[in-house]
Amino acid sequence: MEKCLKSIKVICVILIVILSSVVAFGGLYFKDKGIWNNVLKDFKLGMELKGHRELHYVLDDSEEEKEVYVDSDGNYKGEVIKEDENEASTSETTDEAETSNPETTDQVETSNPETTDQTETNKNEENGEYKTETRTIKANEDANINISNFEKCKKSIQKRLESINLYEYNIRQDTVTGEIVIELPDDENLEIAESLIATIGKFEIIDSQTGVILLDNSYLTKATILTSTENNQYQSYMQLEFTDEGKEIIKKISKEYVETTLDDGTTDTKTISIEIDGQAISRTYFSEELTQGILQIPIGQATTDPEEYTKNAEEVSRIAYLLNNEKLPLTYKLSSDNFIKSPLIEQYMLIVLIVSLVVVCIAIIYLIIKYKLKGLYASIINIGYIALLTLIIRYTNVLVTLNSLIAFVFAIAINYIFTIKVLKNLKNNNSKRTALLNAMKELYLSIIPVCIIAIVFTLMPATVISSIGMTLFWGLILQAVLSLIVLI
């Protein structure tokens, strides 16, 4: 009876191994609308194997003549909004503000590195305390184009990419021209990464009516994300905190940019525009004075959809990250974006597969010759181990890189060494239980450093690192589980 049960167990194990191997190496096909589809999840390939996007960024050399505000020292204070532009934009807001000649706020000391050569001065036109003049506005001021700023830009871009846990990238910078080439994985994070690279992080609060800059990054101390839930709706807010001087300015702005009812019953609304890199993220006015100097800006629409809210919140958190960190000293523009195919799969995959197959065959033959039937049984379990590990890697989103492949081979090697230890113990006339337990004890005590590395690497935020750890981690877990199954 016991022998019969043993035979059934062996047959079951062999069948499971064959099944998992067929699924893992061949795929799992189902017919859908007359077409056979492999429903097995694809491996998540790293950019060395899948290919990458190569983004070339060059310094923006654009320049434009604009009418701008300048203070008595000649500092840039904003772009003059033409009457027709203002009317067009105010008509989009909720309360149309008839502000043909509004007052500007108290003097705000702002500086903008992008203002450049003064070409023509028209000092007769004045707006509040600022004069207006026509200037050539360059995207990058000549004085800012230097190696120190090139390096700053590169470091900022690296920090920004790593802030979204994107560590799988290569960055090259030409120290003469400042050109940057970034190789990024072609995945769902690409769009976010591109926006993080291209955004300067210039924050401004602007008088919507005139275009005068009321406040900029230099007054900002902290940007955080907040969420409000009202009527089961989620709304993301960005909370901005300012320096003492900034708080005073915000206080004044909140008193001035309000909706007022005129004698004839109509309303007059003065609004501010909150802009990042010249793009308005909000246009608003104040209903009460902000005494704390803290500004909360709603971003996106209130929603009941958790997915939409998460997307919004991520966007706000990225903006907050940009505002909390130094803005890019230079403006870059994308000059080319190409997908570069990985030569590894096409040129070397077949060779790697053949070599791997040969190595596996040699390892199996060795086991069979040395340990006969037990060796064959152990070989089948080893193949099952490889098959199951590939399935686990598919479904646990482990990034397959060349480095994680080394970890994969390492895990297989550990399992093979374990098998040999068990077979040796069995050969020494130990019972199966004793042979397995002794081998497990011996193996796990000696691979504690590997376990430490597997856990530490798995916990790292960088996917290129965690994938190495995760491959080792799952390899060790699977090895332990299979040993326990065989033991039972």
Add this chain to the structure above:
Amino acid sequence: MKLSGNKKIVLLGVILLIIAGIVVVALKGINVSLVFQQHESISLLIGKQININEIQEICNEVFKNKKVVLKKVELFDDSVSIIAQSITDEEKSNLIQKVNEKYSTEFKVEDITIEKVSNVRVRDMVRPYILPIIISTVLIIIYMVIIFKNQKFVKIIGKIFGIILLTELALASIIAISRIPLLPIMVNLMFVIAIIELIFLINKETMIINSEKK
């Protein structure tokens, strides 16, 4: 620490190898793989499906002994990027002529630009690995202190890490001297060798201690 005659010779050999490696690196630098080095590239949108081996043959004729890397651009297999450490105008002209002959294209020399691509800094490549390696090393040292606590653990740990360090330096020297292009995967292979060595040395020390106890 007393060393036997053979061990002394091995140690001397390893030290000489490391010195030679340092000299090579100081004089010639590390031979980083071409794609990570500063290089020049020419991109050709051929417009019909290309065979990379055919392009390789053309490149072999044009660039002679220069190391060339080919990369397919975009998904349609009709565009290629040819990478070499440097590309002269003559090589560019020859390349375009041969490609035009082979694929009946009408590229003009003046329309094709040689693009200069900067290097990827080695320190940028290894940066993500530094923190996990430091944490793992500290934890492994703590583990070793625990298992060798009744012994002269400082001496044992020093010996184990000393051997690993020497082996890694010797391997790095071999790579530097033989001018094998350095790829990130090689750093990982060296890391794997260090782990295997660590496991082996811990086991060896444990066995020695156990046999001494008996």
